[in-house]
Amino acid sequence: MGFLDNYRKYKKFFREGKRIVNDPFFTQAQIATRKELKKEPSRTEIINFFIKTLSGTKYLEIGVRNPDHNFNKIACENKYSVDPGLEFKENPATFKMTSDVFFGKLRSETLTIPSNIQFDVIFIDGLHTADQVEKDLQNSLQYLSKDGVIILHDCNPPTEFHQRECFNFKNSPAKHNWNGTTWKAYYKFRHEPSLYSACFDTDWGVAVLSRKQFPAFNALEKIENRYFGYDILQNNRTRHLNLLDFNVWKNKL
Numbered sequence: 001m002g003f004l005d006n007y008r009k010y011k012k013f014f015r016e017g018k019r020i021v022n023d024p025f026f027t028q029a030q031i032a033t034r035k036e037l038k039k040e041p042s043r044t045e046i047i048n049f050f051i052k053t054l055s056g057t058k059y060l061e062i063g064v065r066n067p068d069h070n071f072n073k074i075a076c077e078n079k080y081s082v083d084p085g086l087e088f089k090e091n092p093a094t095f096k097m098t099s100d101v102f103f104g105k106l107r108s109e110t111l112t113i114p115s116n117i118q119f120d121v122i123f124i125d126g127l128h129t130a131d132q133v134e135k136d137l138q139n140s141l142q143y144l145s146k147d148g149v150i151i152l153h154d155c156n157p158p159t160e161f162h163q164r165e166c167f168n169f170k171n172s173p174a175k176h177n178w179n180g181t182t183w184k185a186y187y188k189f190r191h192e193p194s195l196y197s198a199c200f201d202t203d204w205g206v207a208v209l210s211r212k213q214f215p216a217f218n219a220l221e222k223i224e225n226r227y228f229g230y231d232i233l234q235n236n237r238t239r240h241l242n243l244l245d246f247n248v249w250k251n252k253l
């Protein structure tokens, strides 16, 4: 390749790069990411809070990746985890399989744990697509103790780019940060009259659903976002997600 060809090629890269660096969608998404990463407490603290409050003895985590980031920090007598090992080669999960296979085996009594097990806290953080999260929620409800809670990660995407469907698209303004479409399944289940829920505004949105009504937990009556549009979420975020500050909520208990 001659000098002129190289010059044209690098000039094109420079123009493209400049366009991206100065694009307000990119700068705003990066500001939103930095803001989210500063929020406290972490999902781990919230999970441990509920285990302690409920005097829970059985914890299940769906989607573990590196257990040092959350699972190993959970204080509970009996802990179980499910992960097919897509993102962390070592995959030390208790059950090395997808959540669908896990619940199928649990139902058909082919696991080492009893098929009538009742978990006190189930943390759903596996495949972040609305369809899969809906299945994980439905299955988890069958194995949840009477006063137990289901905790869902990534329910409060700060921009539409964080809630993109495609995990592998890293050239997005949100870069590699990905909440997926989990919030859509959470929003849908907020209309289930037998469940109460809230989403703590920290760590990308830590939502909690339960049959028991904790203070300030509620349900939605009317579906106002039929097509799960991001703009509608953005304009009604606090009410549609029941977004709460965890520390304020905890201090009122």
Ligand SMILES: C[S@@+](CC[C@H](N)C(=O)[O-])C[C@H]1O[C@@H](n2cnc3c(N)ncnc32)[C@H](O)[C@@H]1O
Binding pocket: 043, 061, 062, 063, 064, 065, 066, 069, 070, 071, 082, 083, 084, 085, 086, 087, 088, 097, 098, 099, 100, 125, 126, 127, 132
């Ligand atoms: C976001 S990471 C989990 C992070 C972890 N819970 C934490 O708090 O640090 C998502 C994990 O879900 C796993 N995963 C992907 N598809 C899954 C499925 N169908 N069932 C269960 N886990 C799945 C991936 O292998 C990955 O390890």
